[in-house]
Amino acid sequence: MKKTFILTSIILLCLLQGCGEGAKEASGSGIYFDTVIDIKVYGDDADRMLSGCFDICKSMEKTLSAHDEESELYKVNHRSEGETSVEISEDLAECISEGLYYSEVSDGVFDITILPLSGLWDFNTEEPEVPSDAEISDALKKVDHRRVHLNGNTVSFDDPDIQIDLGGIAKGFVSAKLKEYLKSEGCSSAIINLGGNVSTVGSRPDGSEWVVGIQEPYAGRGTVFDTVKVRDGCVVSSGTYERYFTVGDRRYHHILDPKTGYPADTGLFQATVTGDDDTLCDALSTICVLLGSDASKQLIEKEGWDVKILFIDTDTTGTWYPQKP
Amino acid sequence: MRSFWLFKKPDILLYLFWGLAALGLFLFQAYSLHGGGRGTELTVICGNETYGVYDLSEDQTIVLDTGNTFEIKNGEVRMVYANCPDRTCVHSGSISEEGESIVCLPNHVILKITKGGIGSDLDAISE
Numbered sequence: 029m030k031k032t033f034i035l036t037s038i039i040l041l042c043l044l045q046g047c048g049e050g051a052k053e054a055s056g057s058g059i060y061f062d063t064v065i066d067i068k069v070y071g072d073d074a075d076r077m078l079s080g081c082f083d084i085c086k087s088m089e090k091t092l093s094a095h096d097e098e099s100e101l102y103k104v105n106h107r108s109e110g111e112t113s114v115e116i117s118e119d120l121a122e123c124i125s126e127g128l129y130y131s132e133v134s135d136g137v138f139d140i141t142i143l144p145l146s147g148l149w150d151f152n153t154e155e156p157e158v159p160s161d162a163e164i165s166d167a168l169k170k171v172d173h174r175r176v177h178l179n180g181n182t183v184s185f186d187d188p189d190i191q192i193d194l195g196g197i198a199k200g201f202v203s204a205k206l207k208e209y210l211k212s213e214g215c216s217s218a219i220i221n222l223g224g225n226v227s228t229v230g231s232r233p234d235g236s237e238w239v240v241g242i243q244e245p246y247a248g249r250g251t252v253f254d255t256v257k258v259r260d261g262c263v264v265s266s267g268t269y270e271r272y273f274t275v276g277d278r279r280y281h282h283i284l285d286p287k288t289g290y291p292a293d294t295g296l297f298q299a300t301v302t303g304d305d306d307t308l309c310d311a312l313s314t315i316c317v318l319l320g321s322d323a324s325k326q327l328i329e330k331e332g333w334d335v336k337i338l339f340i341d342t343d344t345t346g347t348w349y350p351q352k353p
Numbered sequence: 354m355r356s357f358w359l360f361k362k363p364d365i366l367l368y369l370f371w372g373l374a375a376l377g378l379f380l381f382q383a384y385s386l387h388g389g390g391r392g393t394e395l396t397v398i399c400g401n402e403t404y405g406v407y408d409l410s411e412d413q414t415i416v417l418d419t420g421n422t423f424e425i426k427n428g429e430v431r432m433v434y435a436n437c438p439d440r441t442c443v444h445s446g447s448i449s450e451e452g453e454s455i456v457c458l459p460n461h462v463i464l465k466i467t468k469g470g471i472g473s474d475l476d477a478i479s480e
Binding site: 062063082152153154221224226232239241243250264300 | 396398401438439453454458459467476477478479
């Protein structure tokens with residue numbers, strides 16, 4: 029009798045415990061890095077992990093933002109004239125190092141010193157204006173990633189006018205950090221959406237793959253062009269439709285070519301990159317729109333990056349390279 | 354002596370007890386997972402804090418001290434006024450399905466349907 033009681037109790041306790049697992053979900057939204065962040069975490073400790081994620085977002089914003097006057101990067105950009113080198117935090121150094129890497133491999137098509145140029149273009153106003161040629165050529169003189177040097181946690185500048193904007197990779201860098209944190213906490217199911225950069229940890233709670241839609245350029249928000257299934261991977265899109273204004277017949281979008289100072293014109297509306305490396309996918313989606321599809325394919329082959337890309341050209345025709353995942 | 358019962362009587366009581374406990378827990382979880390049967394729900398986030406949760410079955414207009422005004426009407430939500438420079442939120446139409454949101458980036462306001470409607474088969478959209 030006593031034996032049966034203990035045995036039954038143990039079995040049933042295990043079953044009851046099982047009921048509770050997998051069912052816990054915590055989700056939250058917030059605005060950081062001038063973008064909307066949605067995070068959904070599954071697991072026993074979902075609430076705590078979710079608040080851990082938002083703590084990371086908060087601290088990363090105070091580190092990487094070029095626009096937040098209290099951030100570390102803002103202070104680096106607004107250093108005093110004679111200050112040629114600045115001691116920075118581990119996180120900022122790591123992100124600048126990634127940014128310099130993608131600036132180099134893309135031969136400056138992607139350039140983290142673009143801030144003097146991007147600052148001229150304001151896409152967030154009801155009456156936007158195209159900057160003058162003189163303003164643009166003046167700003168371009170201040171854009172050159174080769175004049176930034178990183179040595180350990182010390183960043184040095186050849187020129188007092190050089191300023192860094194990590195906007196092209198910060199979202200990928202942060203989602204990689206969030207994934208790293210969630211995995212270290214033993215999480216096996218989470219989905220992170222940083223302003224349209226979608227990144228996943230493991231699979232859906234039922235074990236199936238996550239299903240991510242790809243926004244159709246210049247269609248209503250939520251109009252899906254294609255869908256991809258991912259496990260542990262990310263899906264990042266960059267497109268000329270995200271932020272733009274029109275003057276006369278001409279559309280001016282936010283993906284600026286640091287060689288010309290004007291929006292890129294490479295025959296693409298959009299590039300969507302999926303892979304396992306969040307920072308690579310984020311940088312590469314922008315690089316693809318800046319380079320166009322042929323030059324992008326050459327770069328990917330040369331670097332041996334393991335990614336799948338959807339190029340959508342200005343006829344809204346999509347082509348996967350090398351193939352759809 | 355072999356009993357007529359498959360189990361001894363006290364054992365049956367034990368199984369019954371655990372069975373009921375499991376059923377109770379299952380029902381409790383099913384109830385809490387589905388929002389306890391409440392209707393469609395709008396969560397409003399201002400400055401990264403939850404400002405309030407509203408029932409979409411109740412028509413009302415809410416003025417936020419961020420400089421935004423939104424309206425709940427016939428189960429749909431739209432931003433009717435914003436003092437921000439781009440007013441993207443005012444131009445972004447109405448929402449009614451779970452997961453949909455209206456965002457005012459300059460004023461740090463998110464209106465998000467957190468429960469109800471048909472929802473989407475997609476986990477997220479890359480844009």
